[in-house]
Amino acid sequence: MSNLNPRPASISVDFGTSHTVASIRRADGRVHQQLFDGSPQLPSAVFMNDEGGPEVGTDAIHNGRRKPERYEPNPKRRIDDGTILLGETELPVTSVIAAVLSRVARECEQTLGGLGSVTVTVPAAWGPTRRHVVADAATAAGLGKVALVPEPVAAASHFVEALGNEVPVGSGVVVYDLGGGTFDATVLRRSGGGFDVLAVDGADDLGGLDFDQALAEHLASSVQAEDERWQRLTAPTESADLRHRTAFLEEVRQAKERLSRSTSTDLTIPLLDIDAHLTRDELETVAAPLIERTVRITQGVIRESGLPKEQIAGLFLVGAASRMPLVATMLHRELGIAPAAIEQPELAVSEGGLVAQALTSSPQSVPSPALPPQVTSQPAGPTVPMAAGSPTPGASMQPGMPMPTPAAPMPTPPHMTGPIQTPAHMAGSLPPAPNEGGVTGWLKSTTGMITVGAAGVAVVLLLAVLIVPGLMGDSEEDPSDPDQSNVAANEPSEDADEPTETDGSAAESEAPQAGTAEGSDTVSLESATVGDVVALGEGRHTGAVTAMETGVANGVPVAVTGGEDYLIRVWNLETGKLIDEYRGHQQPVSDIAITADGDRPVVISTDGYEEHVWYLDDFTAASEPRDANTGTFSWVGQIDSAPAYADDNSFYQLFTGEDLDYFSAPYAPFLMLMEVDGQLRGVGVEDDRVFVAELENGEYVGGTFDQLPNEVVAVETAVIAGKPVMLTATDAGAVQGWDLSSAEAYGTAFNELYQTVAGLSVADLGGGTTGVLVRGSEGLSLFDLDTGQQIGETFGQLTGEATWVSAETSTIDGHPVAVAASSDGSITVFSLER
Numbered sequence: 001m002s003n004l005n006p007r008p009a010s011i012s013v014d015f016g017t018s019h020t021v022a023s024i025r026r027a028d029g030r031v032h033q034q035l036f037d038g039s040p041q042l043p044s045a046v047f048m049n050d051e052g053g054p055e056v057g058t059d060a061i062h063n064g065r066r067k068p069e070r071y072e073p074n075p076k077r078r079i080d081d082g083t084i085l086l087g088e089t090e091l092p093v094t095s096v097i098a099a100v101l102s103r104v105a106r107e108c109e110q111t112l113g114g115l116g117s118v119t120v121t122v123p124a125a126w127g128p129t130r131r132h133v134v135a136d137a138a139t140a141a142g143l144g145k146v147a148l149v150p151e152p153v154a155a156a157s158h159f160v161e162a163l164g165n166e167v168p169v170g171s172g173v174v175v176y177d178l179g180g181g182t183f184d185a186t187v188l189r190r191s192g193g194g195f196d197v198l199a200v201d202g203a204d205d206l207g208g209l210d211f212d213q214a215l216a217e218h219l220a221s222s223v224q225a226e227d228e229r230w231q232r233l234t235a236p237t238e239s240a241d242l243r244h245r246t247a248f249l250e251e252v253r254q255a256k257e258r259l260s261r262s263t264s265t266d267l268t269i270p271l272l273d274i275d276a277h278l279t280r281d282e283l284e285t286v287a288a289p290l291i292e293r294t295v296r297i298t299q300g301v302i303r304e305s306g307l308p309k310e311q312i313a314g315l316f317l318v319g320a321a322s323r324m325p326l327v328a329t330m331l332h333r334e335l336g337i338a339p340a341a342i343e344q345p346e347l348a349v350s351e352g353g354l355v356a357q358a359l360t361s362s363p364q365s366v367p368s369p370a371l372p373p374q375v376t377s378q379p380a381g382p383t384v385p386m387a388a389g390s391p392t393p394g395a396s397m398q399p400g401m402p403m404p405t406p407a408a409p410m411p412t413p414p415h416m417t418g419p420i421q422t423p424a425h426m427a428g429s430l431p432p433a434p435n436e437g438g439v440t441g442w443l444k445s446t447t448g449m450i451t452v453g454a455a456g457v458a459v460v461l462l463l464a465v466l467i468v469p470g471l472m473g474d475s476e477e478d479p480s481d482p483d484q485s486n487v488a489a490n491e492p493s494e495d496a497d498e499p500t501e502t503d504g505s506a507a508e509s510e511a512p513q514a515g516t517a518e519g520s521d522t523v524s525l526e527s528a529t530v531g532d533v534v535a536l537g538e539g540r541h542t543g544a545v546t547a548m549e550t551g552v553a554n555g556v557p558v559a560v561t562g563g564e565d566y567l568i569r570v571w572n573l574e575t576g577k578l579i580d581e582y583r584g585h586q587q588p589v590s591d592i593a594i595t596a597d598g599d600r601p602v603v604i605s606t607d608g609y610e611e612h613v614w615y616l617d618d619f620t621a622a623s624e625p626r627d628a629n630t631g632t633f634s635w636v637g638q639i640d641s642a643p644a645y646a647d648d649n650s651f652y653q654l655f656t657g658e659d660l661d662y663f664s665a666p667y668a669p670f671l672m673l674m675e676v677d678g679q680l681r682g683v684g685v686e687d688d689r690v691f692v693a694e695l696e697n698g699e700y701v702g703g704t705f706d707q708l709p710n711e712v713v714a715v716e717t718a719v720i721a722g723k724p725v726m727l728t729a730t731d732a733g734a735v736q737g738w739d740l741s742s743a744e745a746y747g748t749a750f751n752e753l754y755q756t757v758a759g760l761s762v763a764d765l766g767g768g769t770t771g772v773l774v775r776g777s778e779g780l781s782l783f784d785l786d787t788g789q790q791i792g793e794t795f796g797q798l799t800g801e802a803t804w805v806s807a808e809t810s811t812i813d814g815h816p817v818a819v820a821a822s823s824d825g826s827i828t829v830f831s832l833e834r
Contacts (some may be wrong), residue, residue, distance in 0.1 A: 009112050012119040012353030013104055013143075014151070015097070015134065017076045017207065018180025019320075020044050021350040022104050024112065031162075031351060032564075034108050038590045038631025039608055041346065045073045046099050048086035054099035072096060074181050077204060079130050094137045101141035109142075111544070111564070113801065118143045119353040124150035124186050124200045149356045151177060151349050152186035153195045155318045158352030160190075165340060171313040172198065172305065176298055176339070177349070178327065179319035181207040185298040187305035190313075194356065199304035201297050206290060208321035214286045215278075216252045223269060223276050233271045244270040244697075259283045260324055268661065284326045291327055295334045302335070315339045320346040344609070522576075525815050528831035530782055531795025534817060535576035541565050541825030543588075548806040548821045551594040551601050553579070553616045557810050559819045559827060560603060560616070562589025568605055570616070573819060573829050574812055580619055584612045595636040595654065597622065597643055604645055604654060606631055613655055623655045635673030635680075646673055662695070670715045676701075676724045676740045683726055683740055685712045690726055690738050702743050710734065718762035720746070720770050720785075727772060727785075729757040735772060737785055748788030752776060755794070763809040763816045763832050765791075771832060773818050775807040780818060782832055791834055796820055 010025045011034075019041040022034040033040035037058050047060035048070040055063060064071030070087035075096045078084050084096050101120075109115055120138055122131055131148055138146040152175035159165045159173070167173055167190045177184045184202035188195040220230060232241045233248055247270045255267040255278055264279045302312070315337045317328065328339045342348060523532040543564030550559050550573070557573040568582035568589055587607035594603050594616065601616040608631035613622040630647035636654070637644060639662060643654035651662040671684035673695075681701065682693040690705035710730035717726050724740040725747075733753055737746035747770070755776030763771040763782070770785040780796040783789065796804065802824040809832065810817055816832040 009116045010119070010354055011108055011116065012121070012154070012350050013101065014121050014350035014353065015076060015100065016044060016179055017074050017182045018044060018209065019346070020100055020104060021347055022108055023347065023350040023354055024108065025354045031354065032587055033347060033350070034104070034111060035588065035590055035608060035631060036103070036107060042100070042103060044075060044100050045071065046075055046086070046096050047071045048089050052089060054096070056100050056103040075100060077181060079133055094133055094140065097134065097137035098140040101138050101143055105142040115143065118146045119149050119356070120146045121149050121151045121154045121349050121353045123184055123202070124152050124197045125184070125202065149353050150197060151184065152188060152197065152200070154349045154352030154356045155316055156188050156195050156352070157356040158348045159314065159316045159340060161355040162351060163342065165314055167313045170311070172307040172311050173314040173316060174298065174302060174312060174337070175316050175318060176294070176322060176331065177319045178294060178321040179207050180321065181209055183207060183294050183297065185294070185301045187301050187307060189307070198307065199301040201301045203293070203297065206293060210290055211287050211321060211324070212249070212253050212256060214290065215256055215283060216249065218282065218286045219252065219269065219276060224272060224274065227272055229271050241271065256283060287324065287326055291330050295330055298331065299335065309336065312337060317341045318345045318348040523831070525812060525831070529833055530792035530831060532831045533828055534812070534831050535573060535829035537571050537576050537578070537827035539578055541567060541569065543825055544823040545805055545821035545825055545827070547589050547592045548808055548819070549592045549594050550808045550810040550819055551616060553601060557812050558616070559808070559810070560592055560594065561821055561827060562592050562605060563825055564588045566607070568592065571827055573810060573817065576829060582614060582619070584625060585610065590631040591633050593633045593636040593645060595643055595645070602643065602654065604633065604636065606633070611657060626657045629657065634671055670712065672715070672717050674717050674724050674740065683717060685715055685728060688712050690728060692740050705738050705743055714757055714760050716760040716762060720762065727760050727762065729760055729774070731756070733757055735760065735774065735783070747785040750783050750788035752781060754778060759807060761807055761809045761818070763818070765816050765832060765834060771816070773807055773809055773832070775804050775820070777803070780804065780807060780820060780830065796828065796830060798822065
């Protein structure tokens with residue numbers, strides 16, 4: 001494991017019903033969220049794959065749509081069940097929860113290089129049995145012995161300690177937590193050591209998913225309800241209709257979120273091919289009965305606490321669903337207390353866990369049903385049958401060991417090896433027959449809830465009221481300093497090729513010990529051959545580089561890098577010197593893309609919360625920062641002569657972020673957009689097979705391509721000799737090109753035998769030769785795609801614990817080069833000249 005930051009860091013995990021969030025506090029006091037697939041919210045869903053291993057997050061949601069009997073969208077709701085049946089595998093609930101926490105442990109360890117102290121938040125009403133389930137799951141996931149903090153205590157700590165809300169000792173606060181799947185109301189009293197829980201109540205069946213369901217029911221009953229195509233949309237039997245249903249529920253969720261910011265919106269109802277108009281009044285009419293229920297619960301806990309109104313110093317709103325404007329309105333009207341809302345309520349509990357000092361006293365909680373003993377250390381026993389060719393499982397899981405990966409099936413406890421019976425809770429998991437249930441029946445069925453849950457995987461929306469981002473700011477400013485968060489746009493330095501003193505020295509002193517590439521002395525471009533270092537970046541990011549793109553600014557080839565330090569840096573590839581910095585982001589940068597506005601290069605960058613659009617040639621803003629649609633980009637280009645970009649969901653106007661209502665991109669673990677046979681298509685890999693799909697309906701064009709029987713771990717697309725080509729690399733090191741027009745193999749397949757492949761990039765080596773740059777666990781290597789032969793030796797091996805986290809190709813005066821960014825924040829330019 002790469003030691004990206006050896007300094008100690010604290011981690012706080014909010015294991016939620018619908019999503020899990022992990023916040024990290026660095027040794028220097030910086031706080032940020034761990035990103036999962038570009039988002040700070042990891043879906044808490046678990047899916048059992050064909051190899052008998054768990055998949056977690058967006059991949060689990062995707063596969064759960066196809067095989068719902070293997071899918072559990074909300075493990076937290078199953079805390080009292082003892083065991084959970086996923087397909088033919090019955091697992092302790094501890095193991096299913098551990099699968100989610102294991103993903104958190106792996107991602108945080110990759111970010112930090114190691115795990116420090118870990119806090120996990122739990123509902124205040126949970127008794128010792130439920131708490132022990134979570135603690136055992138955390139140990140099994142590799143998080144070690146964790147501290148458990150009540151969720152409302154963490155939330156209150158965040159409002160007081162991090163946001164500066166005044167709560168005198170002896171006064172009380174009310175925490176109103178409306179999440180994706182549950183609601184909790186808690187009254188706490190400020191004490192000298194933190195907060196004491198006085199009263200708590202809630203509902204395990206009330207959250208954002210229920211608002212989505214209610215809004216979907218409203219549309220089904222009010223928009224051409226007599227249209228027979230509703231039956232195909234609500235009870236699909238064909239794969240195309242399943243995609244339409246998924247698209248419909250995603251439209252509903254996004255419309256609900258837009259109505260939190262505007263008074264009306266339009267959404268498209270697929271299959272019916274009509275646009276529906278929704279107003280905030282309609283949403284509030286649908287949502288009011290559900291919100292009224294939460295208000296009554298809140299009134300009850302205030303009364304139970306015994307605190308008079310004048311002693312309540314704050315009403316704090318947390319949980320993603322609490323941002324609905326009607327929530328604050330109804331609470332204020334009924335309770336007479338003005339709620340304190342924040343822009344990212346879904347992060348409050350996780351961040352608050354970092355500042356909560358200790359567990360506080362709690363009232364007599366509602367006893368949870370007795371659970372059977374949870375097994376975290378099991379003797380070796382019979383395992384779940386595996387498909388032919390599956391790897392043999394290792395030793396049984398022991399405390400402190402991470403959960404088995406999808407390639408290593410979970411052991412089955414001895415008491416579960418008999419015939420497996422389908423429990424009652426799975427009986428309704430299949431879609432009803434077309435003549436059963438109707439619209440309302442489907443929406444209230446298990447499948448309906450699973451699908452709504454899938455549609456509820458939200459891209460976090462951030463209203464940037466505290467930030468007027470600085471553009472290419474003075475390098476002496478600290479991006480993590482709140483006093484400097486309103487930096488105005490600055491002109492670029494007069495000497496654009498010369499980095500400031502701080503860029504070269506302060507970044508060096510703050511960064512962890514760098515790994516350096518072997519043979520890192522630079523060679524002149526004229527005499528360089530494959531693997532020679534032709535430029536070294538002067539200075540580096542503090543922490544790892546998290547995104548990189550190459551381009552041209554004012555005729556100079558450049559690399560644009562984003563990092564964990566929230567900065568975007570622009571480097572001159574000819575000299576390695578830092579040209580300037582963009583300082584607008586307030587979170588680690590997750591993706592960067594470069595396109596053109598006429599003749600001007602324009603950059604769009606995102607941190608998962610905000611998107612920024614700015615010009616590369618003079619570093620001025622092209623638009624105001626806006627809420628991010630996603631944490632990654634699938635494509636940038638032109639639609640109807642206007643600059644546009646796409647994520648995994650839709651297409652947007654580059655400068656305004658407006659949804660272009662163009663086509664929807666099909667979902668896949670690897671997805672990019674590319675012009676194939678004159679039409680923009682979705683191209684990617686699903687189930688380790690390459691596909692080309694229509695964007696209008698997600699249907700595959702000409703079926704899928706044959707693929708090697710190994711997991712695809714890296715892909716790349718390029719136009720080679722006028723043909724659209726996709727490259728795939730498997731976990732066995734096999735690399736193959738595919739002609740996306742003819743559905744045939746392209747070039748000569750080859751194998752990278754000496755390292756694990758992590759990324760691919762295509763280089764024009766001149767003379768009609770196409771090179772494939774392979775980024776791997778040991779360094780970089782270059783192959784001739786036509787012959788499949790390696791060109792030169794593996795190069796760029798790093799010393800120390802650093803790794804290459806990104807590698808792109810470019811040219812300098814016609815000389816092909818590779819630009820590599822490392823986990824220690826540095827960049828290096830290598831020659832690819834043969």
